[in-house]
Amino acid sequence: MEWETVIGLEIHAQLNTVSKIFSGAPTAYGAEPNRQACPVDLGMPGVLPVLNQGAVERAVMLGLAINAEITPRSVFARKNYFYPDLPKGYQISQFELPIVGLGHLDIELEDGTIKRIGVTRAHLEEDAGKSLHEGFEAMTGIDLNRAGTPLIEIVSEPELRSAKEAVAYMKKLHSLVRYLDICDGNMQEGSFRCDANVSVRPKGQTEFGTRAELKNLNSFRFVERAINFEVERQIDLIEGGGTVVQETRLYDPDRDETRSMRSKEEANDYRYFPDPDLLPLVVDTAFVDRMRERLPELPDAKRARFVEQYGLSDYDAGVLTASREMGDFYEAVAAGCDAPKLAANWVMGEFSAAMNRSEVELADAPVNAEGLAGLLARIQDETISGKIAKEVFEAMWNGEGDADAVIEAKGLKQITDTGAIDAIIDEVMASNPQQLEQYRGGKDKLFGFFVGQVMKATQGKANPAQVNERLKAKLDG
């Protein structure tokens, strides 16, 4: 039987406010345990939550970026469950009236087609603390620094049909929250996390199959692997005569499998009710308009502009706008050397390869936009050839100075003096009489041999176009 996969994603993005969603405690990552947990975060009796405007602003910006309805009056609710890293016994979240309503996100499939994925809703909520089970005799350690950190949970429609589509959606959203600068997107630190609802159904069937919820998917790779494993598991189960049980399953990256978390099933009754400590959140049109003005150019728009303004291919524009930083970097390089296509090739080619090799992020790269533009300008004005430029670039990457300094120090300036090139050509022709005779006898392919010899004699510094032209004239003459 042919099966169809149905996936919906719930993505939690930590909003990058400096203080918590309902308290004035800091949110910085990596502090000593409980140094950033105040009485509100600790769930002390008598405290009251006060909503952070920064969190509301970021949620509205996200809503606008995915063309969603912004709920004029949204409501906070208590989601009740018992766990020690949730000291109040409930998480403040939004249930019936989330701040962001129905929206959508366009993803690009492998064959280049665009698929529109519905976003059901996005709601504001607080994060829980962390439980540390290792290292204590029959005890669990609780760190509440993370408790109360603002999250936006973004829920997709069950419209994703493969693990690859799920990853494309997640990457798109990841890029978007970073463009908007509402979340740092750091997946290792848990700032951007994903749960996946996965089910299968016979192709052609309209009803959904029973779904399993996969947790602990903290990298793009894990999302793809976990979904693929789960799809196989469900198909095997059904084809073997079994049925899929609705449950939460934890992905184990070491074993590359998903495992049932049985203890959580029973607790899946959260007894939501409106939180009496919080009044309805009113977002008026003036507020929404202010947030709209604050929106940066978004990835799709930037991509279209790069095609239009710089004459790049759609694919190249897509690569260069994958992150806001990369887009800004590219534009700085292109402006600095006035050669947009050359800049695109270098940023995506040599420069990205060097970043990968050195395992550095753009911000920490030893060559900045100005430096790279300086190098490309020397290709443009024919001081050096593209080939020599790679050598110069490597030296720049290794901290040997800017392009001009490296060219000067290593004597790499291109030979463009026709007289000098002619002299070298004469020398090469004189020392290879046999090849010269064969060439003139009709063996055209030997032209490449002569080019090679001239380049070798000049250590690659001769201007290639001039070499070609002069060589042609002399060989044929």
Added chain:
Amino acid sequence: MSVDTSEVRRIAHLSRLAMNDDQARDFAGGLSDIFAFVEQLDGAAIEGVEPMAHPLDAEQRLRPDAVTEPDRREAYQAIAPAVEGGLYLVPRVIE
């Protein structure tokens, strides 16, 4: 709507409340009475009435995104039953 003892036990478990059989019976009766009382509202004419999320006719006030809470961990942890390395300790919970 009435509540039976098994429902009471389930809710008590979700809330981690210990309860003996007598108490479960008492609560089942008491809660059922409360629900019956509230159920009178089913008879109210609510045509055209907007759902209310809060009894006060007011809006949520927002505070500026700024850190205002100093680190007072030592004071807060002074009243905790068990603390180690800055962590609050609780009886072991394992999924």
